[in-house]
Amino acid sequence: MNPLMRGMTQPRTRRDVFRLAGFSAAGLALAACGVQGQKAAPPKADAVADYWAKQKKNGKVVFANWPEYMPEDKGPLEKFKKDTGIAYEYKEVIQENAEFFGKADPVLRAGQSLGYDIVVMTNGIQLQHMIELGYAVPLDHSKLPNFDANAGQKYKERSYDPGNKYTVPYTSxxxxxxxxxxxxxxxxxxxxxxxxxxxxxxxxxxxxxxxxxxxxxxxxxxxxxxxxxxxxxxxxxxxxxxxxxxxxxxxxxxxxxxxxxxxxxxxxxxxxxxxxxxxxxxxxxxxxxxxxxxxxWTDNMLIPKGAANPVDALMLMDYLYQPAVAAELDEYIQYVTPVPAVQDLLREKAKTAKGEDKKALEDMVDSPLMFPSEADYAKLRxxxxxxxxxxxxxxxxxxxxxxx
Amino acid sequence: MRRLTPYLLALPSWMWLAIFLVVPMVAMASVSLQTGNAIDGFAMTFSFSNYTEAIGRYSTQLARSLLYGALATVAMLVIGYPVAYFIAFKAGARKSMYLFLLLLPFFVSFVLRTISWNFLLADNGILFGTLKGWGLLPADFHVLATTVAVVGGLTYNFLPFMILPIYVALERVDPRVVEAAQDLYATRAAAFRRVVLPLSLPGVFAGVLMTFVPATADPINAAILGGTSNTMIGNIIQTAYLTNLDYPTASALSFTLMAVLLVGIFIYARALGTENVLEAAAR
Amino acid sequence: MTGLSAIELADVVKEYHSHGEVVQAVKGVTLGIGEGEFFSLLGPSGCGKTTTMRMIAGFEAPTKGVVKLYGQDVTDVPPNKRDVNMVFQSYALFPHMSVWDNVAFGLKQRKVAQAEIRRRVGEMLEIIGLTGREKRMPRALSGGQQQRVALARALVNQPRALLLDEPLGALDLKLRQAMQIELKRIQREVGITFVYVTHDQSEALTMSDRIAVMNDGVVEQLAGPREIYERPATAFVAGFIGTSNLLAGAATGGEMKVGGGRVLVPGHDGDVTVTVRPEKITIGTDEPAQGLSAVKGTVSEVVYLGTYNSYAVSLADGAEITVFQQNAHDATATAERGDSVWLSWQAQHSYVIGS
Missing domain, CATH: 3.40.190.10 (Periplasmic binding protein-like II)
Structure with a gap:
């Protein structure tokens, strides 16, 4: 099946505002004698370095994401496994930001691990809470060379996480x-x-x-x-x-x-x-x-507090910023990729493609909704x-x- | 030891009640009097103003919920009683089939069932589109995003909970008692009014409770079928809890709703004469 | 029959449809019940007696035939417009109403004046001995009390006929016997027609003026208790009412040879069936005199039953005869098991039911 067709015939459920499943779980999480505040102080630079100095590569990573956000053959992840030898587990467990936060909050508040090394959340109130409550591990940018090299400038200066201290974009x-x-x-x-x-x-x-x-x-x-x-x-x-x-x-x-x-x-x-x-x-x-x-708006990757494999997680995050990998991902997801080089890669691919695939790829490359021009971006707040x-x-x- | 045995046997039930009813209720009561926010934390301040503020701000939605709940309950009673009567007395060998049909929608999730009405009642969908095509309805006519859609959705979704208890009560009415009334000069209508109806009241009582309470608190029908001024208290509580992380307001509203419903039930029980109802039920 | 016909059934048939088949519950019943009569419909379960009564009450419409009350065709009249009342099996009291409200129900439905209702219900409760218990709910009453409320609830309306469907079935033996007498007394006092459905033959014999014995949807015999008992019209009636001995054989010259003896059947010839009630038979060791029916056999069982003994006697041809003998102080002999005995009875006690 044409990846374009598949991606586009699925309803995009992740922005669903029905906040049902998380409702009761949140209720039980409330302690009887008040909920302790956990507002985190901004991490000190050497504290970040200390944290990462203590971590080592474990050879595995658990990635929690939204549905329809990864090709069915898991191509990018398979390539990652081949190149790095890191095994992955990919789980489509996030349906809605509020619900996910409602489930994660009591676990993280209690100092336990979610069992995920990467989670994806949309910029907005819940993501902000994650950062404010210290639930996101500060990122070690020395280990993000692809991000630094390939991410569009806009994706490095976002008001909700200036300097990408805690998050890097997945897609917009x-x-x-x-x-x-x-x-x-x-x-x-x-x-x-x-x-x-x-x-x-x-x-x-x-x-x-x-x-x-x-x-x-x-x-x-x-x-x-x-x-x-x-x-x-x-x-x-x-x-x-x-x-x-x-x-x-x-x-x-x-x-x-x-x-x-x-x-x-x-x-x-x-x-x-x-x-x-x-x-x-x-x-x-x-x-x-x-x-x-x-x-x-942007869906962002972050490493939740207590993650077992933060080094492997950081490696995967950075891996996805290789233009070829980002192109493969975006061809399937069809939103706005944070890697501008993808547009040229897809244009090249369209030249050699045939029939329906060619037409679909051309449509993507020309779509201002996948590759907004500077004028388009100027209109986007x-x-x-x-x-x-x-x-x-x-x-x-x-x-x-x-x-x- | 022997004297303690019955209490020990009841222990699991008490623990069940304690864990799943008392503890959450106490926790919720406590939260409803706290102040703060999710980031800095909440502290107990015995802030009863949580209640006055929440009630003041959301009295419209609270009153609307009670109105919708009541309208839906009346509609369910009007539709459900004859259905229950038919299944109990007239369905004969097909009784179990009808009961199965009644429960069939429950094999589909509540939300999906409600969403399906969105398709059925679409402005230009199979129903209204066709009628508009024949010129039977004005082009502007719509049901979705109106009070009628919300109350109708509540009625549809909770109807089986009205029918089943009434059916059970009617099923228990000895047909010979009805014959006795007719033998004693009662017309069919009088036999129904004086004998069948009073004997089915425990079922009606249960049915009204089982529908009015969840219909009043329901957030789903208003969210899916309602328009710009059909928000119910359930939607408000849900938003306070999940979006705003405003646990005190959510808890205070939940308690207020519960209190209002309890008072309503109490008045209703008195009006119906619970003693009589319970007496008939204990038969 | 006493007086004019209160209830008449003319060739009444009731058919049911069951699993695509037509079942005849009542197969053409014709009978008349006199005013003031105590009339019983007697038969085993499934014989159609209850269906017949329900057609009189109006709960069932006959498939064919006519039902008349006091000469008026009521075949299509609903039960609430028929001037008869019914006492239901297990009473069917209104469980949500007090004793008083139960009894007053019919009068209220008939819009009788309040004062009148109060007077009549009060009187009725006095008659049935439940004064002071007006406010009780039915389930707080004993079985016997519920029975009396059911009776009062019907009688207070002063119906022209009272229909009773196995009304004593749920009571224990002592209470049942007391109520039989009570019912008979009430019937005498109010003087209205009672139609009584029962499967208990002794109950029917005790209380009834006349009995219709029903079997398989038809009336086998309609007569007074004595005649039913003494002169059963069919083998079924003979077998259903009391205990009966059946003897069959070929008669010549008014005498039937059976079991090494003779049964006198004056005026009959050819194949005949004869019934003899066990209490009419005398048991003895001496050969009986001429002019009596007499058969010879061996005692196979003796059962002591208090006021009398029951003997089972096997005849030479294998037939078994039951004999009751009173335990009077001058009892001639008490046979033992295995004894050879003579059985004898007077010719008039052999009742020929088929020839």
Whole structure:
């Protein structure tokens, strides 16, 4: 089967906002007499060196990742095993950030090991908690030569982990607007279309507080990453007005993609990969990054505290930054790779490929959603970076809109 | 020693209750009075304002949940009683088949069942799309993302829990008692009202409890089928717990919901005359 | 029959469909029950007696035939509009109602005035001896008390006929005997028709004015207790009611040779079957006089039963005869097991049931 087709016919469940499974587990984790705070002090440079000095290569690594994030033949991992002699275990156990954090928190809090050497989490509140609570092992950059050489500059300067102290990106994606061309005859270019009374009752917005806040702020010309409490309030007012005017049909989780494909909503906030899949399935949906901007998010690899094989884990992380390996991975995943050299490699490959494969590879290479241009990147904003105190202000502003 | 034996035999049950009911409840009660955040930790401050703040902020969703729960329960009673009656008295040899059909949806997960309504009730889906195609419905007509969809989803999902206890109660009604009423000049309607209905009340009581409580607390139907103003208290608690890591608010809301439901049940039991109901049930 | 016909059944048939087959539970029953009569439907289980009663009450519609109450065709009238009341097997009291509410149920349904209800229910509870227990729930009563509530619940309506479906079946022997007398007394006092379904022949014989013995959906014999007992119309009736000896053979000149003896059957010739009740037979060692039926046999079993002995006597042709002999102080002889004996009885006690 064509890897492109396979990757795109699977629903992208990992952003599912149903937080069910983790619910009861989190409940039992709560001690009766208060939960101890664990806020970690920033690690001292020599402490990091000390930690890594004590670790040695063990010849095995356990990698916990999301579904549909690794080719079925495990090509990149097999190559890693051949080149380094390190055996791997690959587990698709992460479905959702909040749920995963809910399960991991009590284990890590108790000082036990998760049993994984690498986990992948999206930038956002839970990842931030992982870092703040000291659950992520600081990385030894002397052991990340491929990352330093091959990662795009943008992926080295991310506000949620400046200098990649704890994480390196696995892959990125874009939040923009999807619309159903059967019902929307005009070309959608502006974020203002989401606020247009013409589409009353036919607009989908995302339930996630950060996602919807981002779009509220972008619509007001505010860069979410640099936003202040006053900006949040302004965005909240704009989103509330949109809601009160009856423009929004529903605040969606992952199910928005079905709604827009079926025509229950005509245009909606959307994640790029989902729309790719539906297009290939022949459905009349189009994805656009609004002229005012969209957001980019990143799934990141990190080594959880208590990992048994941190050296092997670091080696694997770095290995995935070899352009050839990154290309093989991205051809399957089809999101935005942090390794810019991949685009040229795939272009070379397309030249020698034939038939459907050739067409699919050409589509990928040309897609601004897989390889955003500088102009595209210029339109892509990063998530708001929140402290815990800010979060307690931020969340209620937007949740009072999505959960009225 | 012998006098202690019954207590020792009951010990596993008590431990079960202690571990799975009392301990979590005490833990939750304790958390509901703490302040702090997930990063810096929570400390016990006997902060009863957690309750007043949470109730103040979410009274709309709380009241809405009770309303939806009540509407769904009434709908389930109206649909479920005749179904239970039919299976108990009219189904004959097909009784077990009907009971099996009733339980069949449970082989599919709750969430999936609810999501399937999203497809069935899509604005231009097989049902409404067809009707709109025939010009029987205006193009704008929709059920998804409305109160009707949420209450309908709750009704659908919990209906078997209404039907089964009523069925069990009706099944226990001796048909000769019904004949006796008819023999004593009661019309079919009067025999139902004076004999069958009162004898099935324990089942109705159980059915209402088993549906009203989970329907009121349910977060799934509102999330999947609701629109912009159908959020229920279950959704709020879930977000407080998992997204905001605001354990005190989540616990305080859970306790508030539990207290409101308990008071409701108590009033309901008094209104129905539990003594009579229990007496009939103990027969 | 006394007075006019309170209940009439004319060629009533009841068919059921069961697994695609038609089963006839009642195969054409015709009978009339007089006003004020104590009438029993007697037979083994499955004979159709309960179905017949349920058709009188209106719970079953006849497949064919007509049911009349006091001359009025009620075949299609529902039970709540028939002026008869039923006492159910195991009573079927309303478990959620007190004794008082159970008894008052019919009157309330008939919209009788409150004061009247209070008076009549009070009277009824007094008659059945449950005054002071009005507020009890049925399950707090003994079996006998429940039985009386069931009776009161029906009688308080002053129906024109009372239907009783094995009403004493659940009671122990002593209570049952007491209730038999009680029922008979109540029937005499209220003077209404009782239709009584039972499988207990002694109960039927004790209480009934007339008995319809049913078997396999048909009435085998309809007569008074004495006639049923003394002159059973069929072998089934003879066998079902009490103990009976059956003797079959060829008769010539009013005499049938059997077991080395003779059975006098005046006026009969050819193959005949004769019943003789065990208590009509005398057992002795001397050859009986001419003019009596007399057979010879060997005592194979003696059972002491208190007021009488039961002997099983084997005849030469293998037939076995049961004989009851009273334990009077002047009992002529008490035969032992293995004794050779003569059995004798008067000609009028041989009852020919088929020829």
């Amino acid at each position: 994606g874009v939040t923009g607007i999807a619309y159903n061309t059967k019902y929307v005859k005009d070309e959608i270019t502006s974020i203002e279309s989401l606020f247009d009374p013409k589409y009353k009752g036919r607009v989908g917005m995302m339930a996630d507080a950060q996602e919807i806040a981002n779009f509220g702020m972008i619509a007001l010309g505010i860069d979410p990453e640099k936003s202040t409490e006053a900006d949040w309030n302004k965005a909240g007012e704009k989103l509330k007005a949109q809601r009160d005017a009856g423009i929004v049909r529903k605040y969606y989780d992952q199910s928005y993609i079905d709604a827009v494909s079926k025509g229950d909503v005509w245009l909606t906030m959307a994640w790029s990969g989902d729309v790719f899949q539906r297009q290939l399935a022949g459905e009349p949906v189009k994805f656009v990054v609004p002229a005012e901007g969209g957001t980019i 990063n998530y708001t970076q929140l402290t815990t105190q800010q979060e307690q202000v931020f969340n209620p502003i937007f949740q009072s809109i999505t959960q009225a």
